[in-house]
Amino acid sequence: MAEAQTTKLTHWPRTAKGNGKKACTVEGCKRPYRAKSYCFFHFKKWRQGELPHSRYRTCSKAECRVKTFKGGMCEKHYGETYKKEAAA
Structure with missing residues (x-):
């Protein structure tokens, strides 16, 4: 019986939404947005309450x-x- 080799992801891949055409709304940030109009980095800061417009x-x-x-x-x-x- 052949065993199928599968790789298990340890985390979700950080993928940009909008095909990378929309940028993060934080001034000076040019990363593509991921959620709530923030890139993955600023979205994490927003979730932790470190941005002025907190969660x-x-x-x-x-x-x-x-x-x-x-x-x-x-x-x-x-x-x-x-x-x-x-x-x-």
């Missing part, structure tokens, strides 16, 4: 980039804000 809604407090918990704030800032009101 999740972020806290409304200045310089806080944590995912929102309640009322447009992260858990830390929400607790600080409403703990003061409850104690008064």
Whole structure:
């Protein structure tokens, strides 16, 4: 019985969409886009929340980039804000 040789992929191949005609929307990047109008590199940064337009809604407090918990704030800032009101 002949055994078929198959190679198992360890990861998905990074393929560009749009036949490589569309570029990443990040200024200065000329890589072809992959998803959400970003190239594979910037798409990964977007998923990790490192780009200004993040994947999740972020806290409304200045310089806080944590995912929102309640009322447009992260858990830390929400607790600080409403703990003061409850104690008064």
